Amino acid sequence: MGNTSLWMNKKHNKPSITWRGIQHAITNFAVGYSFRVGFSDSSIWNIDWTQLGPLCQLVPFVNISDSAMCLKDVWEDGMWNLQGLATMIPTDIVQYIHQLPVTNNLDVRLTDAWTWRHAKKGEYTCSSGYYWLLQQNRDWNMICNMNWLWRLKVPSKLQHFLWICFHNALPINARQHHCNMVASPSCTRCSSPIEDILQRLRDCPHSRELWLRLNMRRYNNFFFEFDVNVWLHEMTKGTSAIFFITGVWYA
Amino acid sequence: MEYGNLYRYNDVVDKVSKRLATWKGNILNKAGRACLVKSITTAIPIYTMQLHYLPTYVCNRLDKMAKSFLWGGDGHSQTWNHVNWNMVTTPKRFGGLGICEVRLTNLALLGELVWNMLHNKDKLWVKVLPINTWATRLYG
Numbered sequence: 001m002g003n004t005s006l007w008m009n010k011k012h013n014k015p016s017i018t019w020r021g022i023q024h025a026i027t028n029f030a031v032g033y034s035f036r037v038g039f040s041d042s043s044i045w046n047i048d049w050t051q052l053g054p055l056c057q058l059v060p061f062v063n064i065s066d067s068a069m070c071l072k073d074v075w076e077d078g079m080w081n082l083q084g085l086a087t088m089i090p091t092d093i094v095q096y097i098h099q100l101p102v103t104n105n106l107d108v109r110l111t112d113a114w115t116w117r118h119a120k121k122g123e124y125t126c127s128s129g130y131y132w133l134l135q136q137n138r139d140w141n142m143i144c145n146m147n148w149l150w151r152l153k154v155p156s157k158l159q160h161f162l163w164i165c166f167h168n169a170l171p172i173n174a175r176q177h178h179c180n181m182v183a184s185p186s187c188t189r190c191s192s193p194i195e196d197i198l199q200r201l202r203d204c205p206h207s208r209e210l211w212l213r214l215n216m217r218r219y220n221n222f223f224f225e226f227d228v229n230v231w232l233h234e235m236t237k238g239t240s241a242i243f244f245i246t247g248v249w250y251a
Numbered sequence: 252m253e254y255g256n257l258y259r260y261n262d263v264v265d266k267v268s269k270r271l272a273t274w275k276g277n278i279l280n281k282a283g284r285a286c287l288v289k290s291i292t293t294a295i296p297i298y299t300m301q302l303h304y305l306p307t308y309v310c311n312r313l314d315k316m317a318k319s320f321l322w323g324g325d326g327h328s329q330t331w332n333h334v335n336w337n338m339v340t341t342p343k344r345f346g347g348l349g350i351c352e353v354r355l356t357n358l359a360l361l362g363e364l365v366w367n368m369l370h371n372k373d374k375l376w377v378k379v380l381p382i383n384t385w386a387t388r389l390y391g
Contacts (some may be wrong), residue, residue, distance in 0.1 A: 021304035022368070025361035033369075114369050124366035130351070130359035131342075137355065138337055140345040150343055156282035164281075166346070169333035179331075 029124075032132060034117045037075045042112045044069050055089075063087040071112050148233070165197060166229055172200050197228050260309045263296050267313060268327070270295065271320045284321055285348055292317040293351040300357040302364075310353040317350060 045056035045067065056062050063086035074081050080097055082089060115122030118132040149162060164170055173195040177185035187195035190205050201207060270291045276284060292313055299305070314336070316327070321339070323330030341347030368377050 017304075018302050018364075021302060021361045022364050024304045025358055025365050028358050029362045029365055116366065124362060126359045126363055129362040130355055133355045133358055134341070134352075138341055140341050140347075142345070144346050145344060146346045147344055156286075157280045160281040160285065163348070164333060167334045167338065171331075171333065 028133065029129065032116060032118050032129075033114045036113055036115045036122065037071050042071055044071055044074060055093075058093055059087055059089055061087070162232060165201070165232060168197060168228065170197055170200070172197060198231070202231075260299065260303075260305060263299050263305075264309060264312055264316075266295050267292055268316055271316055276320055276323070281321075285350070288317045288321050289348075289350055292353065293356060296353065297356070297360065300353075301360045303357075304361065305353070305357050307354070310357065313353045321350075 045062055066085050066087045069085065074085065082094055082097065116124035116128065119125060119128040146166075149159060149166070152159060152162075169175075173182055173187065174185045174197075176182045185194050186192060187199065187204060192199055192204065195204075202211065271287070275287065279287065296305070296313060318332055318336060318339075319327060319330050322332045338346065339348045340350050340352045343349040367374060371377060
């Protein structure tokens with residue numbers, strides 16, 4: 001069928017919709033594949049395993065004694081043993097081959113194949129691909145672990161409320177003032193000059209009264225912790241997390 | 252069909268916007284809205300996205316609807332988004348909400364085709380493809 005198949009619309013010189021999609025995917029995912037040497041008899045020269053094209057096109061000539069060489073023959077102890085070949089391979093290509101990403105789990109049942117490097121089994125799945133793409137595009141904090149928040153046994157509206165508190169995104173006056181949405185950053189309930197998140201949830205006299213009634217003073221540092229995230233995390237650890245979170249909701 | 256026609260994918264956008272109706276946003280709280288957005292904007296376009304590389308315009312519109320519905324309870328109006336969208340789309344483990352971004356989902360689904368071309372060579376559509384052409388494009 002060649003290049004003039006129905007997939008390549010020669011008339012308009014534009015690819016089909018599907019082929020265009022595949023092209024985009026190829027440019028994005030080609031980096032994530034690596035080669036795995038198995039025990040099948042694929043020739044070094046004829047198949048394109050280096051991403052440069054078939055090797056027989058890159059060398060001046062293939063020595064007759066090497067023509068039956070398989071990939072498993074030149075792969076020894078986790079290294080490419082190219083010195084043993086009688087064929088002259090250009091040095092830059094040899095260097096390139098040594099740098100190739102190779103998966104190093106030899107198994108009798110496996111065949112020579114390209115594998116997806118970012119999944120445990122080496123098989124591409126949509127979720128692993130999506131996760132990999134996301135990692136390329138975001139720089140999140142790998143140490144940060146928010147699972148504790150989603151594992152809390154509280155109604156999910158409270159979880160989301162905590163999540164918003166955690167990102168310092170409550171529509172309180174200090175933030176709204178920062179965005180030029182209200183005239184002054186002061187608290188509307190008490191006359192505190194700045195209404196920030198801790199002031200609103202804990203230090204405002206109205207909130208403080210609630211906390212005192214809930215007898216929150218029994219926790220160390222309840223009124224003395226000055227980092228919101230640490231405060232929220234510490235207080236939700238105990239058995240009375242539900243009290244605390246509901247308190248935050250109503251404070 | 253015209254190539255690059257922006258209106259080709261209008262049915263996808265319409266389906267999503269119909270599901271994210273205003274009245275639903277008004278009766279749901281934030282947790283419910285996040286859940287609805289997750290199940291709607293990431294599920295409905297999947298059928299199209301398996302084969303088609305959606306135009307950026309369509310992706311942006313779908314993302315915009317998700318954002319707007321999440322924060323304002325309406326799929327169309329402008330809203331004050333309290334948390335950065337990049338943060339919202341990170342996985343829950345790393346402090347986001349785990350909502351899928353449309354463009355990346357699209358690419359991940361198309362990546363499945365690449366995998367099939369490399370490994371399931373018996374499939375009819377892979378046989379029909381001009382193999383020599385795609386090989387040179389992939390590694391050339």
